Each structure stands twice: as C-alpha cells, then as structure tokens.
Amino acid sequence: xxxxxxxxxxxxxxxxxxxxxxxxxxxxxxxxxxxxxxxxxxxxxxxxxxxxxxxxxxxxxxxxxxxxxxxxxxxxxxxxxxxxxxxxxxxxxxxxxxxxxxxxxxxxxxxxxxxxxxxxxxxxxxxxxxxxxxxxxxxxxxxxxxxxxxxxxxxxxxxxxxxxxxxxxxxxxxxxxxxxxxxxxxxxxxxxxxxxxxxxxxxxxxxxxxxxxxxxxxxxxxxxxxxxxxxxxxxxxxxxxxxxxxxxxxxxxxxxxxxxxxxxxxxxxxxxxxxxxxxxxxxxxxxxxxxxxxxxxxxxxxxxxxxxxxxxxxxxxxxxxxxxxxxxxxxxxxxxxxxxxxxxxxxxxxxxxxxxxxxxxxxxxxxxxxxxxxxxxxxxxxxxxxxxxxxxxxxxxxxxxxxxxxxxxxxxxxxxxxxxxxxxxxxxxxxxxxxxxxxxxxxxxxxxxxxxxxxxxxxxxxxxxxxxxxxxxxxxxxxxxxxxxxxxxxxxxxxxxxxxxxxxxxxxxxxxxxxxxxxxxxxxxxxxxxxxxxxxxxxxxxxxxxxxxxxxxxxxxxxxxxxxxxxxxxxxxxxxxxxxxxxxxxxxxxxxxxxxxxxxxxxxxxxxxxxxxxxxxxxxxxxxxxxxxxxxxxxxxxxxxxxxxxxxxxxxxxxxxxxxxxxxxxxxxxxxxxxxxxxxxxxxx
Amino acid sequence: xxxxxxxxxxxxxxxxxxxxxxxxxxxxxxxxxxxxxxxxxxxxxxxxxxxxxxxxxxxxxxxxxxxxxxxxxx
Numbered sequence: 204x205x206x207x208x209x210x211x212x213x214x215x216x217x218x219x220x221x222x223x224x225x226x227x228x229x230x231x232x233x234x235x236x237x238x239x240x241x242x243x244x245x246x247x248x249x250x251x252x253x254x255x256x257x258x259x260x261x262x263x264x265x266x267x268x269x270x271x272x273x274x275x276x277x278x279x280x281x282x283x284x285x286x287x288x289x290x291x292x293x294x295x296x297x298x299x300x301x302x303x304x305x306x307x308x309x310x311x312x313x314x315x316x317x318x319x320x321x322x323x324x325x326x327x328x329x330x331x332x333x334x335x336x337x338x339x340x341x342x343x344x345x346x347x348x349x350x351x352x353x354x355x356x357x358x359x360x361x362x363x364x365x366x367x368x369x370x371x372x373x374x375x376x377x378x379x380x381x382x383x384x385x386x387x388x389x390x391x392x393x394x395x396x397x398x399x400x401x402x403x404x405x406x407x408x409x410x411x412x413x414x415x416x417x418x419x420x421x422x423x424x425x426x427x428x429x430x431x432x433x434x435x436x437x438x439x440x441x442x443x444x445x446x447x448x449x450x451x452x453x454x455x456x457x458x459x460x461x462x463x464x465x466x467x468x469x470x471x472x473x474x475x476x477x478x479x480x481x482x483x484x485x486x487x488x489x490x491x492x493x494x495x496x497x498x499x500x501x502x503x504x505x506x507x508x509x510x511x512x513x514x515x516x517x518x519x520x521x522x523x524x525x526x527x528x529x530x531x532x533x534x535x536x537x538x539x540x541x542x543x544x545x546x547x548x549x550x551x552x553x554x555x556x557x558x559x560x561x562x563x564x565x566x567x568x569x570x571x572x573x574x575x576x577x578x579x580x581x582x583x584x585x586x587x588x589x590x591x592x593x594x595x596x597x598x599x600x601x602x603x604x605x606x607x608x609x610x611x612x613x614x615x616x617x618x619x620x621x622x623x624x625x626x627x628x629x630x631x632x633x634x635x636x637x638x639x640x641x642x643x644x645x646x647x648x649x650x651x652x653x654x655x656x657x658x659x660x661x662x663x664x665x666x667x668x669x670x671x672x673x674x675x676x677x678x679x680x681x682x683x684x685x686x687x688x689x690x691x692x693x694x695x696x697x698x699x700x701x702x703x704x705x706x707x708x709x710x711x712x713x714x715x716x717x718x719x720x721x722x723x724x725x726x727x728x729x730x731x732x733x734x735x736x737x738x739x740x741x742x743x744x745x746x747x748x749x750x751x752x753x754x755x756x757x758x759x760x761x762x763x764x765x766x767x768x769x770x771x772x773x774x775x776x777x778x779x780x781x782x783x784x785x786x787x788x789x790x791x792x793x794x795x796x797x798x799x800x801x802x803x804x805x806x807x808x809x810x811x812x813x814x815x816x817x818x819x820x821x822x823x824x825x826x827x828x829x830x831x832x833x834x835x836x837x838x839x840x841x842x843x844x845x846x847x848x849x850x851x852x853x854x855x856x857x858x859x860x861x862x863x864x865x866x867x868x869x870x871x872x873x874x875x876x877x878x879x880x881x882x883x884x885x886x887x888x
Numbered sequence: 889x890x891x892x893x894x895x896x897x898x899x900x901x902x903x904x905x906x907x908x909x910x911x912x913x914x915x916x917x918x919x920x921x922x923x924x925x926x927x928x929x930x931x932x933x934x935x936x937x938x939x940x941x942x943x944x945x946x947x948x949x950x951x952x953x954x955x956x957x958x959x960x961x962x
Contacts, residue, residue: 209955217938217949224940224949226957236949236959238942243957554936590908611913611924633914640909642923649953654939655946656962665926668933668953673960674926681926716928763925768908857907862922869922 206236207243210424213404216553218391220489229389229404230427247384247490248276248326251296256320263309266364268339273298276324277331288346288376291490310360314350323352338364346371380485381493387429390553394514398489401481403509406473414465417457426452437463438470479503483536501528501541511553515564525549548573548580554604557614567616587639591630594620602626606651608663608676617648643764645723645732670721680865682722683761686711691760691865695752704743704752712740722761727863762865771855783876784850786858790871793837797867799860801846802832805853814849930960
C-alpha cells in the first residue's frame with residue numbers, strides 16, 4: 204500500500220522502535236507509521252495553540268479558589284496509552300488562571316474548532332484531549348478530565364481538590380521531560396528505548412538570489428519549511444547567510460540582504476548551525492523530545508562530522524568520516540560520557556553499517572572495512588582494499604549500502620565502480636571462511652535489509668529501483684521465475700530485431716515477478732546485457748542490442764556471471780619443470796546443461812591466449828574448443844577434466860574460469876595446474 | 889603445484905591465490921558454488937527499506953526513488 208511521499212533531498216534513514224517505524228530525511232518532519240494507518244504522519248503531536256477559554260460555571264464540586272487549568276492532546280493507541288497519563292502526547296497548552304467561587308464550582312468547557320474553549324487537534328493520531336488542573340494555589344497539575352477528540356461538544360471539570368490530588372499527577376508520569384515534536388533529522392537510531400537523532404546533512408540546492416534582496420527562490424520541492432535558522436552559502440561566495448524564515452518549498456527569506464551577485468541558477472548548500480549535535484527523546488517515547496536541553500555535541504573535538512548513528516552493545520555509536528565516538532551513559536543520556544573509539548573507524552554513509560549479529564558490527568569507510576566484536580575495532584579488509592579502491596566510484600559513495608545475508612552468512616556492500624552510477628558491484632565478506640570477493644550483479648542494488656517471512660524464514664532482501672523490483676536472496680538465477688523451465692537459458696529463434704528477441708521455447712508471462720519484466724538479458728555472442736521491458740510467450744522486448752540475434756544463439760535471462768581469476772603464477776620462463784601443461788578441474792557434474800569457460804592468460808596480458816592444438820586432437824569428455832580457450836559442459840563431463848595449456852614458456856600464467864550460463868548447479872571442488880612432464884608438447888600432451 | 893586447494897577453509901580468496909573472484913560462494917569450506925540468485929518478492933524497488941513488525945503482522949517498508957513510501961505485508 205502507498206503510505207505517502209518523502210522529499211528525496213537525501214536518502215531517508217529508517218528506524219524502528221516497536222511498534223512503530225520512523226523515517227528521517229532532514230527535509231520532512233520525522234514521519235511515523237504504525238502498520239495500521241493508511242498513511243505516514245508527522246511524528247509527535249503539536250501542542251494546543253492557546254490556553255483553554257473561560258468555561259461556563261454552575262454549582263458543583265471544584266474547590267473554591269484560584270486554579271491553573273490547561274490541556275494537551277493524547278494518542279491513547281500509542282504504546283502504554285491505555286494508562287491514564289501515559290502514551291504519546293503533546294506538550295501542555297498555555298494555562299488559564301481561573302478563580303472559582305461559590306455557586307460556580309462545575310466548569311463546563313465547549314469543545315470544537317477554533318473559537319471553542321477547548322480546540323480539537325487536527326492530528327489524526329490524536330484521539331483524546333486531557334484537561335489538567337492544579338489544586339488551589341498549587342503548581343502541580345493533576346488530570347481533571349478527559350474527552351474524545353471528536354464527536355463531543357463539551358467537557359466538565361467537577362472535582363474537589365481532595366479528590367483531584369489523589370489522582371494522576373503529571374509529575375508522576377514524567378511530564379517534566381517535555382513533549383516537543385522530534386527535531387528535523389538526517390540520522391536516526393534507537394538505543395535502550397531512547398531515540399537518538401542528529402541533523403548533519405549538506406542540502407545541495409539550486410536557487411535564485413538577487414543582490415540586495417533577502418528573498419531566495421527555487422524550484423518546486425527545494426526548501427524544507429523547517430530549515431529556518433540554517434545557513435545558506437552560495438558556491439564561490441564569501442559569506443553564509445542565516446535563513447530567517449521559509450515561506451514555502453520555493454521561497455525563503457534571509458536574515459540580511461544578499462550581498463553577492465544576482466544569479467537565477469546559483470548552486471548553494473544549506474547546512475545546520477549545529478552539525479555535531481545529537482538529540483535524544485524521552486525513554487520509550489520516541490515522539491517526545493526536549494530540543495533545548497536533551498542534546499550533546501559529538502565528534503566536535505576530533506574535527507569530524509556526524510555521518511551515522513547506530514546502537515551497539517547498549518551504547519549509541521556516532522560515526523564520522525574517519526572517527527567514531529560512543530555516547531556512554533548509565534540511565535540518562537544527559538549524564539553521558541563521550542568516548543572516542545580507538546582506530547580510524549569512519550563510514551561512507553549510515554547505510555554502510557551492518558550488524559550480522561548482536562555483538563558484531565562491521566562498517567565500510569574510506570579506510571576500509573572495520574569490525575568490532577565487543578572490543579577494539581579491527582581493520583579486516585586489507586586483502587581486498589587495493590581491489591575495491593581501484594574501482595570504487597568515489598562520487599557515488601552515498602549510494603553504498605550494506606546488508607547481512609543470514610543464509611550465506613556473508614556481509615555485503617553494494618557500490619558503484621568506475622564512472623558507473625549503478626551500484627551493481629558487491630564487496631562480500633564470507634564470515635565463515637573470512638574470505639573476501641567482489642560480486643557483479645546484472646542489476647543495480649539500491650537498498651537491502653533482512654526480513655522475516657510469514658513462515659519464520661529469515662532472509663536478505665535486496666531492492667533494485669532501476670527496474671522497480673525487490674527480491675529475496677535464494678533461487679538459481681537473478682529474478683527469473685521458478686516456473687521458467689529453462690531457468691533463463693533460451694535459444695534464439697527467427698525474426699529477432701535489436702530490441703525484440705524471439706525464442707524457441709515458451710516464456711512465462713504475467714508481468715513483474717511472474718514474467719521477465721525488469722530482468723537483464725545477456726547475449727554471450729555480443730557480450731552485451733540489456734534490460735527486459737516486457738515479454739510474450741515467444742518474444743522478449745528489451746533495450747537495444749548492437750545487433751539482432753540470430754537463430755541458434757543463446758540468451759541468458761537474469762544470469763549470474765561467475766568470474767574466477769587466479770593470481771599470476773610464476774612459470775620461471777624457460778624452465779621446463781615450471782611450465783604448466785594442463786589445468787585440472789574437480790567439479791560436481793551438473794544434471795542439466797551448464798557450461799563454464801576456461802581461458803589462459805600469460806605474462807600479465809589482459810587477453811586470453813589462443814592455444815594451439817594438434818588437428819584432430821580429442822579432449823576429455825565435455826571439453827570443447829573456443830577461439831580463445833575451452834568450454835566445459837558440466838553435465839557431460841565426469842567431474843574431473845584436464846584442459847591443455849599449450850605448455851609454452853612464459854614468465855607468469857593465469858587461468859580464468861567464467862560462467863554466464865544461469866542453468867544448473869555450478870560446484871567446483873578444486874582446481875590447479877598440472878606439470879611434471881619433462882618435455883613440453885605442442886598441444887600440452 | 890596447485891594454486892588453490894578448494895577444501896581448505898583458511899585460504900583468502902583475494903591477495904594470495906586469486907586476482908578476481910566474482911559471484912561465487914564458498915559453500916563447504918573452500919568448495920565453490922555459484923552465488924545464490926534472487927527471487928522476486930514485490931514489484932516495487934527502493935532506495936531505503938526496512939522490515940517492521942506491528943500488530944502481529946510483518947511488513948517491508950520501502951522508500952522508492954521518487955520518495956513514495958510503501959508498506960508491503962510479508
């Protein structure tokens with residue numbers, strides 16, 4: 204179901220404090236959803252705009268003398284909201300000082316819209332209005348009456364002080380903390396019942412500024428109306444300007460006139476004046492905050508900025524670009540100590556932090572991947588740091604996101620490589636063998652999480668916004684429906700064009716999830732991947748290949764390209780003993796037609812060498828010749844194959860195994876070079 | 889002579905014996921398999937998502953690229 208819309212100035216941060224989920228994006232007020240409402244809503248509740256109006260009076264029980272009377276709004280469906288005085292609520296209104304005299308001791312307030320004594324809240328979360336009153340001459344408020352936020356036209360207070368003061372005191376239910384609405388926040392995390400939020404975010408905007416004017420304009424959806432008080436700096440300018448007010452998403456007013464040059468399309472950044480500040484809510488009240496007092500600055504003394512906040516072993520960890528600090532507290536964050544974490548432990552963004560289990564946290568930052576398991580964090584990605592640094596697109600590090608796959612027991616981070624803006628490379632850490640690798644997905648992965656299915660199965664879910672699909676980890680190919688008998692490996696028929704490929708076997712249809720929509724289609728002949736927009740039972744419509752496919756060629760839908768390159772192996776040039784004569788593979792034979800390709804590189808060459816073989820030469824069962832290597836049909840091989848290398852001298856050798864074929868199992872038990880013959884043969888024999 | 893012994897669990901993929909390893913998973917110690925693929929869950933993509941349980945139900949909340957927020961019951 205559609206729940207609403209968030210501004211996308213920055214990627215939203217999502218946090219859960221049962222039984223509600225919260226969204227923070229530093230533009231909209233923090234949004235909340237309870238799983239029931241038809242839409243998201245502002246978290247927190249605005250207080251009544253004014254004190255109660257003067258009630259009508261009649262004979263009753265209120266003690267004679269001067270009372271203070273106020274009211275607040277309450278969400279009785281919120282956690283603990285069934286207890287009087289509890290549940291999420293607003294701050295108290297201004298108060299009415301009322302002198303009660305004999306004969307006028309029952310107070311009747313009208314309830315309605317503006318102009319009534321008690322004004323109803325327009326917040327859909329509010330279902331109750333609570334009236335509070337002091338005893339005569341007192342300052343402590345007690346609950347005097349409650350009334351529904353709708354359908355009731357009046358409410359009475361008719362209680363003596365003797366009865367009032369044995370009722371519920373606001374002091375007794377923690378009213379002193381305050382019930383401010385949550386601050387505008389870019390980072391949000393829950394820890395020991397507290398919600399922690401921080402603001403830091405550079406909002407990049409394109410604006411119109413005029414010399415001598417305080418008015419700044421922009422296109423639709425540019426300004427948050429909650430950005431008053433922030434600083435606006437035009438690129439190349441020599442001064443920051445405080446924002447006095449924001450009239451709308453397209454217009455704001457500066458505190459002083461703009462002194463720079465008039466520019467209708469100026470690039471600028473809008474920043475908070477408190478980039479290191481962390482706020483926290485009342486405990487178990489993630490919608491009640493005290494912005495003025497319940498806050499602390501973090502990372503300020505180590506010259507860093509807040510990029511992420513997360514809970515780890517009961518402490519909030521605040522992470523910057525290269526450092527991290529813990530907010531260590533016993534019961535009250537207001538008495539917290541700030542402890543700098545040893546080492547360089549920064550993160551690219553908040554989504555780079557992954558917790559595979561309760562006492563292990565891993566995160567990827569510019570210094571590499573670090574892990575902490577109860578003690579000092581350790582840098583663990585040394586074996587692969589050179590590899591990811593060589594390809595990472597640093598302009599797109601905000602798109603990096605990590606997740607844990609509980610079935611593979613692997614921690615993964617998707618990122619963009621080279622100049623690509625598609626996060627289809629995945630840095631993988633195998634927690635069992637503590638191995639690293641980099642995967643290549645044919646689709647871009649824009650977000651991920653762990654889900655618990657209705658059956659109780661816990662799996663990773665990944666999302667591809669480009670093609671508008673979300674998947675769970677598992678299955679044989681990337682997104683191909685299980686009902687496709689060929690598992691995405693199809694033979695091209697006649698009549699194909701560059702944008703429509705005809706296949707010989709029936710395709711499954713039915714749109715996303717039931718058909719092939721949104722999946723990749725790969726042509727090994729063209730070595731090109733495009734995306735499918737729709738399909739019938741015989742024809743796939745897709746992005747353009749460079750050439751139309753011809754009958755008999757193969758296409759692989761949703762295939763997972765496997766690529767395994769060995770490290771360069773020093774062959775010691777002319778030394779016969781060190782010249783590899785064969786590559787041997789030990790594998791589990793596949794029950795269906797699955798093919799891997801084996802290629803050889805020499806002397807750091809990027810192209811595979813063409814290995815000469817004797818005419819009429821026969822190979823192991825399942826092995827066939829390719830122009831630049833060999834193919835192994837795993838369904839017909841016996842599980843052990845030898846592949847000739849040519850046995851030519853070289854300084855270094857390398858073997859590359861690739862598999863684009865999505866069908867069948869692919870299990871390799873072992874592999875290696877084999878030599879030992881003293882006299883090299885021309886074809887490896 | 890071998891570059892890699894697949895049955896060993898302590899061999900790092902990169903740095904020592906492999907220059908590149910992509911879309912493979914070490915299923916049993918060093919045994920290599922194809923990375924498990926993906927199975928369709930819902931026809932909505934996202935740039936941020938989170939699982940969420942409330943009122944006895946399980947949801948996936950998604951924020952799409954245009955800012956649309958969706959709740960998908962699991």
